[in-house]
Amino acid sequence: MSASQLSLSGRMSGVIERWNALPIATRFFGLLVAAATIPFLTSNDYVIRIAGNVCLFAALAVALNVVVGYAGLLDLGFIAFYGIGAYLYAILSSDQFGIHWPSWLTLPFIALLGVVFGLLLGSPSLRLLGDYLAIVTLGFGLVFAQLALTLDRVELPWQEGVVINVTGGTNGIVKLDPLSLFGFQLSNVTHYFYALLIWLGIVLIIVHHLNQSRMGRAWRSMGEDALAAETMGMPTRRLKLLAFSCGAAIAGVTGAIFAAWQQSVFPQNFSTDVLITLYAMMVLGGISNLGGAALGAVVLSVVPELLRSPELARAIFYATLTLGLLLFSKPRRNGPIILISVIILGFLLRWIVQAAAPDLLTPPTIKVAAESISSAFDRASQQFGILVQGWILFLKDPLLPGNIAFVILIPALLGLSRMKAGVLKLILTIPAIYLLIFVWETRFAAEPAVTRLLLVGGLLVVLMIFRPNGLLGKRKIEIV
Amino acid sequence: MALLEFTKISKHFGGLQVIKDFTFEVNQGEIVSIIGPNGAGKTTVFNLITGIYTPDEGDIRFEGKSLLGLEPHQICQRGIARTFQLLRLFLNMSVRENVMSAAYPRTHSNLAQIIFRTPGFRKEEDRIRTLAEEKLGFFGNRLNGTFDQPVYSLPYANRRQVEMARAMATEPKILLLDEPAAGMNPNETQEITQLIGELRARGGYTILVIEHDMQVVEGISDRVIALDYGEKIAEGTYHDVATNERVIEAYLGRQHATRAK
Numbered sequence: 001m002s003a004s005q006l007s008l009s010g011r012m013s014g015v016i017e018r019w020n021a022l023p024i025a026t027r028f029f030g031l032l033v034a035a036a037t038i039p040f041l042t043s044n045d046y047v048i049r050i051a052g053n054v055c056l057f058a059a060l061a062v063a064l065n066v067v068v069g070y071a072g073l074l075d076l077g078f079i080a081f082y083g084i085g086a087y088l089y090a091i092l093s094s095d096q097f098g099i100h101w102p103s104w105l106t107l108p109f110i111a112l113l114g115v116v117f118g119l120l121l122g123s124p125s126l127r128l129l130g131d132y133l134a135i136v137t138l139g140f141g142l143v144f145a146q147l148a149l150t151l152d153r154v155e156l157p158w159q160e161g162v163v164i165n166v167t168g169g170t171n172g173i174v175k176l177d178p179l180s181l182f183g184f185q186l187s188n189v190t191h192y193f194y195a196l197l198i199w200l201g202i203v204l205i206i207v208h209h210l211n212q213s214r215m216g217r218a219w220r221s222m223g224e225d226a227l228a229a230e231t232m233g234m235p236t237r238r239l240k241l242l243a244f245s246c247g248a249a250i251a252g253v254t255g256a257i258f259a260a261w262q263q264s265v266f267p268q269n270f271s272t273d274v275l276i277t278l279y280a281m282m283v284l285g286g287i288s289n290l291g292g293a294a295l296g297a298v299v300l301s302v303v304p305e306l307l308r309s310p311e312l313a314r315a316i317f318y319a320t321l322t323l324g325l326l327l328f329s330k331p332r333r334n335g336p337i338i339l340i341s342v343i344i345l346g347f348l349l350r351w352i353v354q355a356a357a358p359d360l361l362t363p364p365t366i367k368v369a370a371e372s373i374s375s376a377f378d379r380a381s382q383q384f385g386i387l388v389q390g391w392i393l394f395l396k397d398p399l400l401p402g403n404i405a406f407v408i409l410i411p412a413l414l415g416l417s418r419m420k421a422g423v424l425k426l427i428l429t430i431p432a433i434y435l436l437i438f439v440w441e442t443r444f445a446a447e448p449a450v451t452r453l454l455l456v457g458g459l460l461v462v463l464m465i466f467r468p469n470g471l472l473g474k475r476k477i478e479i480v
Numbered sequence: 481m482a483l484l485e486f487t488k489i490s491k492h493f494g495g496l497q498v499i500k501d502f503t504f505e506v507n508q509g510e511i512v513s514i515i516g517p518n519g520a521g522k523t524t525v526f527n528l529i530t531g532i533y534t535p536d537e538g539d540i541r542f543e544g545k546s547l548l549g550l551e552p553h554q555i556c557q558r559g560i561a562r563t564f565q566l567l568r569l570f571l572n573m574s575v576r577e578n579v580m581s582a583a584y585p586r587t588h589s590n591l592a593q594i595i596f597r598t599p600g601f602r603k604e605e606d607r608i609r610t611l612a613e614e615k616l617g618f619f620g621n622r623l624n625g626t627f628d629q630p631v632y633s634l635p636y637a638n639r640r641q642v643e644m645a646r647a648m649a650t651e652p653k654i655l656l657l658d659e660p661a662a663g664m665n666p667n668e669t670q671e672i673t674q675l676i677g678e679l680r681a682r683g684g685y686t687i688l689v690i691e692h693d694m695q696v697v698e699g700i701s702d703r704v705i706a707l708d709y710g711e712k713i714a715e716g717t718y719h720d721v722a723t724n725e726r727v728i729e730a731y732l733g734r735q736h737a738t739r740a741k
Contacts, residue, residue, distance in 0.1 A: 210594055221581045
């Protein structure tokens, strides 16, 4: 078993090596073309919508990377630029004020205003670093959110009794004009997906080119050691403003495309949650790595969607668990040993309970409804679900035991992770894994809507433990 | 007229007087060493010259023009570059990029040229790439083959040389070296002594250096300035300063000074 595994992982790393050896332009256009085929592979609007979302967030994460990853400025007001772009588009292309600018004018105008707002936030923050900058920029973001909420009743001081509705408050601005570029009007999900994909491509090229130039080197120098950069002749203040402005311009245009796609803007589209998601994407992918930021966007946009379906969530859970055990156990042979022992333990426990107190158990809850089964995968995953629920202790009243098991599980896992490798650890891992599966089946699988984000969080924690620099990150922090 | 004139400078932090009425100058083509016990204010002198601190009193002139009120990057652009005592390299950037980054003030491509990769931008990029390799090449074999490695993967002695190459890439007229031999073994110290001589001979730099290692100071200096508690206590050739009573006293204490007499 281990021999075949080795050759498998060997082949994998061979593929990765060959991929990395390709010129960056080839890799870039290869991925872009591959992504462009998505609408040909599926006619499901939901899938294409998620793909569009991935492009949107990837563009934002890449832009955020310029400010945070390269220039080292902890900017928590970034989301405001995205929001400003979206609201500007809404105001300039709707009946809100009866303004209907053409898209070819709106988008560059928003990019320009993005630069202006970047300077506006940047100038008072020039002397601030680290935590202080974070607080000021966070304030900027909150001010934007408040203004979006409250600028629906603006009284003009020079004209009494006239109230102007700028942002529409909680109702937002709706019925926006669609984007129309080069005589082509974007009218459906697929169109917007391509628009966003092309925009992501442009953003990646711009940022990559900037990175491989005097500007990118100066930004990264500043991010590493601002004093040294300044002493080596780099005007750090101007560079900071420039970084803020670049990020803001890209975020603004992305916001405009988002607004046009959604055909509406609401304050909650630009909440702190979105900001945190963006940061998570960037950190997960690996700070100051462009491919990483994009990959982070893919993972954090796609995984929560996959977890919406209980069957898929179950498949992901068991696949991750099995692969994790097989690939990361040290020594390698421990993986299969644990796996087989857990299966035996399950049957053993079930046999005991069946004999002692059969009333406690209940048949599997998954019902095979013939008409709802659409694909081979669904059928297989349902079969698998029934199998698992027939194997684990599936109780009639799972709530309390599930909760208790959950509470035991966390210290058990923490304790295990602190133990020295050895036979004892191996033996204790077996019931811990069993407990994990028990908690999953009794608590999580039952309520996917509630536990979805919890699972995403868990996944993030695990990924960051295995790859503390992010999936593609190579950064190293040295304390001198 | 001297290249660098440091005239009657005083600087205090709170109640602590770090530099007191300190005057010295460095002439074109000279190698001048500043020595002094720990805390004498040597690094503060560098921080004052490079604009990290502003003096309370006095004037600093470079090529006859005052440096007061300029920001550090402007001072660097005037032709003053330094290294740091504890090394301040951009650790996650490659050796080559570290050196290329310092060519920033000598390059002029704007955003549009960069984004569209115009021929002008490419030419400039090639130019500073060659410049960086040329400056790194100054250090001979030590750095060969490491140009594309991140700096954090380099041993200490090599990092020092990268930092020197970075300072050289700003194309300065004067190099300020802050303890270039600190933390080096005898071989490496020997090497650095030779190197500083070559920096002047082949590179044509004027050099102001802070150093503790008296062998290095002896090997390189045209002139030595001794500093204690922020005041100049001696100035002259290495021999003059090394035998100066106040200098020995500052380094070894009064007892030794009298005994040496």
